[in-house]
Amino acid sequence: MSPTFKPPSLYRRLLIWLLVPMLALGTLMLIQAYLASRDTADRAFDRLLESASLSIAEQVKRQHGKLWMDLPPAALKMLASNAEERVFYALYDSYGNFISGNAELPRIDTGQGNMRFANIEWHDMALRLGVRRSRLEGWRNRQPFEVRVAHTREGREALTQTLFQGSMLRLIAMALLAIGVVLLGVRMALMPLTRLRRAIRARDPRTLAPLELTLPRELAELRETLNDLLARMRRVRTNQERFIGDASHQLRTPLAGLSARAELALRQDDPRAWHDALDVMRGSADKTARLASQLLSLTRLNNPESSPEAGDVDLCDIARQAVRDALSSSHRAGIDLGVETPSHAVIQHAVHWQLAEALTNLIDNARRYGASRITVRVGEAPRRLEVEDDGPGIPEAQRLLVLRPFHRGMESGQGSGLGLAIVDGIARAHAARLTLGAVHPHAASPGLCVRLQFTEESIP
Amino acid sequence: MTARCRALARWTLMLAGMMLSALTLADAQVLRYPATQSPARPLEIYGALDNQLIAPLLADFHARHPDIELVYRNLTTLALYRRFMSANATSADVIMSSAMPWQYQIANRGLAQPLDSAAARAWPEAYRWRHELFGFTFEPVVIVYRRDALAGATPPDSHEALLRLLTHQRQRLKGRVVTYDPWRSGAGYTYATQDARMSPRYWELVAALGGVNAALADTTGDMLDGLADGRYAIGYNLLGSYAREFVADHPQLDMVIPKDYALVTQRLVLIPKRAPHPDTAERFVDYLLSRQGQQVIRDKTPLGAIHTALAGEGTALDLRKALGDAIHPIAIDPSLLATLDTLKRHSLLERWQREYTRLSDGPP
Structure with missing residues (x-):
């Protein structure tokens, strides 16, 4: 993001979305107001054409066998308002012959009724023309005729302007009011957002306590989401603190043992005792080193920012390798370690070292908790890894707890308590399902079957 | 055949002679005021006003505007109207006539141009129409x-x-x-x-x-x-x-x-749209409506002055004072068309x- 780029403001966005349509609407209303004003003015002035033509038509009669009229001067005066319009009139007979008038005005063919109106262009003048069709009054020979009157548009335009200015002023006042209300409304509506921002900014950065703030519904959802996140962060931190505590405790115990053993050996002069002590110390150091490496694996697994390189791996290969590695030590301990794999490769997209680590841990676990027979199995459809033993197993109630670091299934055991936690971490990293089950549920030693079953999304 | 031809020729000759004499007669009705300053700006006025009535007014105007080459033609009201309405005749710059309906008809047809000067704007509304037609006598x-x-x-x-x-x-x-x-x-x-x-x-x-x-x-x-x-x-x-x-x-x-x-009754003056010299025409009409022009009308002609600031015998102001509402000027409005x-x-x-x-x- 370059420093000159400013992210769009919510306030401005709201204003644009409210004001632009409002302005467009206002423009439309102005146009409408103008058209309405013109229409009103035209209707008002058309009445003049109507009455003038009527008063002329009333004076038309038949004389000497021809159409005759005694033009009333008032009719012509009627056509001119204060705007001093130019006025024109003409009398036509039914055949369209000009009888009398001061201008030859065109006829109007469109329209209905006895009175018709039209805007015409006549000798470079814009005229409003009104044509009245009428008949002679009388007992016989009701001859039809047309009275055509016209005037220029000055009066109409002046009235249109007056009417339009009135509506324009009202519209502008309304628009100003609406803009003010919108500005105020948007500011009011965005106020809780400002409050939320201030509340977050004012917080102690170390606290993870939930936000206590009364907010409108839309923002309350945001607050709840934030609070959920905070709660999760609180749990994570508690776990981390406990893990660090447990880890230091776990590391301190063997180190203290080492220290005590060395001290004890130093007090003796017998080189055999030294040798024994050193032997014990080596075992202890190995155990501690293993603990440290397990802790490291767990940390690596739990680090959300590490992205281990995944590839296509053969599950059978991994299983055989793990059994091979553990074979000699198992043999020494008198444990029957075996592997069951399909004859062909079972390919899964996974992180190689993590799966190997999981199997090593599971075999190790089984050995430590008193199994005499361990079988590593690779299954297909769905692809899975299983480690089965005939040890004492884990009671159902304990099965979730054992997945937590430093929780040991049995106080008597000699494991570090991290094995299953690591396996759980690996399973989670591969989005695989980890299940713990008994092999023989009702036997004295039910045994344990740990299954790592890959699912469709199992791509780390 | 030949006799008829000769008769026709004689007729034609006679007609031509009559027209010639008419022209010379018309010439006798012309007043000329040559410009005494150059460049000369022409102004041609057609009026239905006897020479001796209009002469003091023209002389005073010419004295004020010596650069104007002024020609005044006196015609009858009918000739004036016919001459104006005939499409091919060259138009005058100013037309003055006492035939109010005809002058109104010309202006109503949109054949006059408006005058926008201080005097025209101040002219009483009852004695003008649309700033195109002005009554300048009373x-x-x-x-x-x-x-x-x-x-x-x-x-x-x-x-x-x-x-x-x-x-x-x-x-x-x-x-x-x-x-x-x-x-x-x-x-x-x-x-x-x-x-x-x-x-x-x-x-x-x-x-x-x-x-x-x-x-x-x-x-x-x-x-x-x-x-x-x-x-x-x-x-x-x-x-x-x-x-x-x-x-x-x-x-x-x-x-x-x-x-x-x-x-x-009033004499109405207008400037035709086709006026060849509208600038001098405007100066003349503005003068007619100005206090100076109206003063000349009051003092040196029997035509009554209208200007609202002028009093004296024959002026609109005096007549109004003497007769009040009985004064009934013929309105310059569409009823003239009737x-x-x-x-x-x-x-x-x-x-x-x-x-x-x-x-x-x-x-x-």
């Missing part, structure tokens, strides 16, 4: 009578009084009254339409005029001459601007402006003729 229509002929009787100071006089003194006044012939005189016709619109009792007056076998004249000049040499005792509907001067020179005559209502309507003209003249012959013993 001439009441009056009654003139011989003092000796009416000895013993009250002079007719209103239409009512005139009607009474004509009815009561019918025998004594037979053949001794004169008025405009509405058939032949445009002014007479205009006054008749206005009189008829003022009151239906006008027709009683027409009947009474017929009853005394009133003579019908074409011009105010004819009527004044007849009154001066004793042929007539009373003249009705004379143009006040002419009568005022004439009566002042003839002590046997007296002039009355009717007190019930006095028609006032007087031009042919059918209307026939209707009115027929009615006039009918009323005129109603009481008469024989044909007029």
Whole structure:
């Protein structure tokens, strides 16, 4: 993001979305107001054409066998308002012959009724023309005729302007009011957002306590989401603190043992005792080193920012390798370690070292908790890894707890308590399902079957 | 065949000669004021105003604007209108005429251009139309009578009084009254339409005029001459601007402006759209409406001045003060168009003729 780029403001966005349509609407209303004003003015002035033509038509009669009229001067005066319009009139007979008038005005063919109106262009003048069709009054020979009157548009335009200015002023006042209300409304509506921002900014950065703030519904959802996140962060931190505590405790115990053993050996002069002590110390150091490496694996697994390189791996290969590695030590301990794999490769997209680590841990676990027979199995459809033993197993109630670091299934055991936690971490990293089950549920030693079953999304 | 040809040729020659003489006659009616400053700017005015009436005004204008090459042509109102309406004739820069309906018809057709000057804007609304047509004189229509002929009787100071006089003194006044012939005189016709619109009792007056076998004249000049040499005792509907001067020179005559209502006619000036020199035309019309121009009209012509700041004999201000609401200027509005309507003209003249012959013993 370059420093000159400013992210769009919510306030401005709201204003644009409210004001632009409002302005467009206002423009439309102005146009409408103008058209309405013109229409009103035209209707008002058309009445003049109507009455003038009527008063002329009333004076038309038949004389000497021809159409005759005694033009009333008032009719012509009627056509001119204060705007001093130019006025024109003409009398036509039914055949369209000009009888009398001061201008030859065109006829109007469109329209209905006895009175018709039209805007015409006549000798470079814009005229409003009104044509009245009428008949002679009388007992016989009701001859039809047309009275055509016209005037220029000055009066109409002046009235249109007056009417339009009135509506324009009202519209502008309304628009100003609406803009003010919108500005105020948007500011009011965005106020809780400002409050939320201030509340977050004012917080102690170390606290993870939930936000206590009364907010409108839309923002309350945001607050709840934030609070959920905070709660999760609180749990994570508690776990981390406990893990660090447990880890230091776990590391301190063997180190203290080492220290005590060395001290004890130093007090003796017998080189055999030294040798024994050193032997014990080596075992202890190995155990501690293993603990440290397990802790490291767990940390690596739990680090959300590490992205281990995944590839296509053969599950059978991994299983055989793990059994091979553990074979000699198992043999020494008198444990029957075996592997069951399909004859062909079972390919899964996974992180190689993590799966190997999981199997090593599971075999190790089984050995430590008193199994005499361990079988590593690779299954297909769905692809899975299983480690089965005939040890004492884990009671159902304990099965979730054992997945937590430093929780040991049995106080008597000699494991570090991290094995299953690591396996759980690996399973989670591969989005695989980890299940713990008994092999023989009702036997004295039910045994344990740990299954790592890959699912469709199992791509780390 | 040849004889006919020769006859035709002779006719053509004769016609040409008549036209030539007409042209030279027309030339006699021209006033020229050459420019004394260069560059000269031409201005051509057509007017229906006698040379001796307009001359002081033109001279004063020319003195103020010596760079204007001024030509004034005096035409009759009818010739003026026809000449203007004929499409091919070159237009004048300014047209002045007392034929109000015709001037209005020209402006109404959109053939005049508006004048926007300080004087034009300040001109009273009643005496202009759309800033295109301006009335620049104020001439009441009056009654003139011989003092000796009416000895013993009250002079007719209103239409009512005139009607009474004509009815009561019918025998004594037979053949001794004169008025405009509405058939032949445009002014007479205009006054008749206005009189008829003022009151239906006008027709009683027409009947009474017929009853005394009133003579019908074409011009105010004819009527004044007849009154001066004793042929007539009373003249009705004379143009006040002419009568005022004439009566002042003839002590046997007296002039009355009717007190019930006095028609006032105006000379209207306009600048045609086709005017070749609109700039000088605007200067002239602006001058006509200015205080200086109106002052010349008041002081050096019998045409009454309209300018609201000018008082004195014959001015609009004085007449209004003396007669108040009775002053009835012929309005510059669309009703003038009605007087031009042919059918209307026939209707009115027929009615006039009918009323005129109603009481008469024989044909007029």
